[in-house]
Amino acid sequence: MKVLITGFEPFGGETMNPAWEAVRRLSDRIGGAEIIKREIPTVFEEAQRILEREVSVLHPDLLISVGQAGGRSCVTVERLAVNLMDARIPDNAGAQPADEPVQPGGENAYFSSLPVKAMAEHVREHGLPCDISCSAGTFVCNCVMYRGLYLCAHQYPKMRAGFIHVPYLPQQTAQKPQGTASMSLADITESLCLAVEAAVRSGV
Numbered sequence: 380m381k382v383l384i385t386g387f388e389p390f391g392g393e394t395m396n397p398a399w400e401a402v403r404r405l406s407d408r409i410g411g412a413e414i415i416k417r418e419i420p421t422v423f424e425e426a427q428r429i430l431e432r433e434v435s436v437l438h439p440d441l442l443i444s445v446g447q448a449g450g451r452s453c454v455t456v457e458r459l460a461v462n463l464m465d466a467r468i469p470d471n472a473g474a475q476p477a478d479e480p481v482q483p484g485g486e487n488a489y490f491s492s493l494p495v496k497a498m499a500e501h502v503r504e505h506g507l508p509c510d511i512s513c514s515a516g517t518f519v520c521n522c523v524m525y526r527g528l529y530l531c532a533h534q535y536p537k538m539r540a541g542f543i544h545v546p547y548l549p550q551q552t553a554q555k556p557q558g559t560a561s562m563s564l565a566d567i568t569e570s571l572c573l574a575v576e577a578a579v580r581s582g583v
Contacts, residue, residue: 380412380579383439385430387446387519390421390471397548398445401568409572410579415439421519422472423464427481427526434530434538441539441578442527443493445571446520448544449551452560453508454570456495457515457542460524461488465517481525489528493541494581501577507570515542539582543574 386399399418407414417433419426434442448455462485464476495511502509515521520542527540545567552559562570 380441380582381415381437381439382409382412382441382443382575382579383415383417383433383437384575385417385419385444385523387421388418388471391468393551395548395551396447397545397551397564397567398447400548400564401545401571402445404564404568405572405575410576412441412579414575419523420471422470423474423476423519423522425472426519426523430523430526431530434535438535439538440582441493443540443575443578444520444523444527444542446523446542446544447547448516448520449547450560451544451546453510453546453562454502454567454574455510455512455544456493456498456574457524457544458491458495458511458513459488460491460515460521460528460542461517462486462525463517464522467518470519481522482529485529486532489525489532491541492528492531492539493578495541497581498574498577502570502573505569505573507566507573509570509574512544515544520544543571545571
């Protein structure tokens with residue numbers, strides 16, 4: 380089995396993104412599956428283009444994208460992607476779409492085709508908090524999740540796809556309001572590894 384895992388570059392004035400920091404630390408094999416890691420830009424159009432290119436070249440069995448969700452206290456497995464781009468801040472290329480579809484004429488939403496409950500439960504069974512989220516937002520994270528699932532529906536019916544959000548790292552919260560949630564990189568990476576392991580197991 381082949382798993383393509385993407386993580387975003389820093390955005391919004393941050394100097395690091397825990398998504399990519401954790402993804403790049405993953406083992407090259409998890410649960411017997413080959414793990415291929417790619418950093419993608421936090422740019423609406425470019426991220427989708429790179430995702431499509433990598434999928435077309437690699438033909439992964441699983442596509443798992445990972446992004447930062449500042450303010451969340453644990454790793455969260457996303458359940459739903461919506462056909463909407465509505466950016467609170469500009470992406471890294473300066474684009475700030477408002478009320479625009481990811482895919483004109485596309486489905487309003489797609490459910491993750493990953494085993495979201497099994498993934499969250501497997502993380503919790505190993506002593507780490509993990510939750511399921513029903514909103515991937517309307518920024519580049521949701522855009523990439525939607526694009527991945529659109530590719531599953533229209534071009535790669537044997538591929539399964541989904542998205543995982545991770546919290547801030549502690550060092551990112553130094554200049555943020557007191558009490559802003561964070562998680563260590565070691566715990567984020569371990570949670571991500573366990574979630575991927577559960578997804579791989581479901582496809583064996």
